[in-house]
Amino acid sequence: MDLTLHLAQDAGADELLGRSPLAALTGMLLDQQVPMEWAFKGPRTIADRLGADDLDAHDIAAMDPEVFSALLSEKPAVHRYPGSMAKRIQQLCQYLVEHYDGNAELVWKGVDDGRELLKRLQDLPGFGKQKAQIFLALLGKQLGVQPKGWREAAGSYGDPGSFRSVADITGPESLTKVRAFKQETKAAAKAAKGAGK
Numbered sequence: 529m530d531l532t533l534h535l536a537q538d539a540g541a542d543e544l545l546g547r548s549p550l551a552a553l554t555g556m557l558l559d560q561q562v563p564m565e566w567a568f569k570g571p572r573t574i575a576d577r578l579g580a581d582d583l584d585a586h587d588i589a590a591m592d593p594e595v596f597s598a599l600l601s602e603k604p605a606v607h608r609y610p611g612s613m614a615k616r617i618q619q620l621c622q623y624l625v626e627h628y629d630g631n632a633e634l635v636w637k638g639v640d641d642g643r644e645l646l647k648r649l650q651d652l653p654g655f656g657k658q659k660a661q662i663f664l665a666l667l668g669k670q671l672g673v674q675p676k677g678w679r680e681a682a683g684s685y686g687d688p689g690s691f692r693s694v695a696d697i698t699g700p701e702s703l704t705k706v707r708a709f710k711q712e713t714k715a716a717a718k719a720a721k722g723a724g725k
Contacts, residue, residue: 531546531547531670531671531672532546533545533546533552533568533670534697534698534699534700534702534703535555535564535565535568535694535697536555536565536568536569536572537565537700537703538565538569538572540572541568541569541571541572541573542568544571544572544575544582545568545571545572547582548571548582548583548632549631549632549633549635550571550582550583550584550585550621550624550632551571551572551575551582551583552571552632552663552666552671553620553632553635553652553663554570554571554574554583554617554620555567555568555570555571556655556659556662556663556666556694557613557616557617557620557654557655557659558570558571558606558607558613558617559659559694560659561607561608561609562607562608564694564697564703564706564707565703566607567607568694570606570607570613571583573604573606574599574600574606574617577599577602578599584630585620585621585624585625585630585631585632586621586625586630588617588618588621589618589621589622589624589625589630591618593614593615593618596614596617596618597610597611597614597615599614600613600614600617601614616653616654619653619654620652620653620654622653623651623652623653624652635648635649635652636648636649636667636673636675639675640675640676641675641676641677642664642675642676642677642678642679642680642681642682643677643681644675645664645667645673645675645678645681646660646661646664646681646682649663649664661681661682661683661685661686662682662685662693662694662695663695664678664681664682664685664686665679665682665685665686665693665695665696666693666694666695668682668686668695669686669695669696670695670698682695691705691706691708691709692706692709693706694706
């Protein structure tokens, strides 16, 4: 895996996401309740604070939870909820160590069925169905991981030419389109909720 992604809109952060499967998974894990770019800058910030060029699942899994939480909480914090996210990242790394020898790429490498890959992603701590589908779409659309049936398994996030999620962000213009789609979806949900009263 060595591709240029544009999810963080920051050259150093995007470079790490493009070459490090664990960084990409960690960015996806952080992508909730904060702007997308903030979430995907997180892995680079964590690596920098660890004094490393990449993230290592074995190292993170073995860290003292309080030390790792403090690392994420340093200003500027890696996430709006750095303590709970530190715990989730360590759980993810512990899972990867136990099931994939710490190699995040083995979650998808050699998997030839989209449904199987979706199941593997959903088994990761912190990855519900929607997050797993978005990451599957990112793998298929931008990282060349396209097992049979991957678009179907990714649901609407796998649709070609859509601007629904991080899977569709390839630069500032597509980021604007994805953001607009998310705002429209939120507004529609809010309107539907109001109409149901």
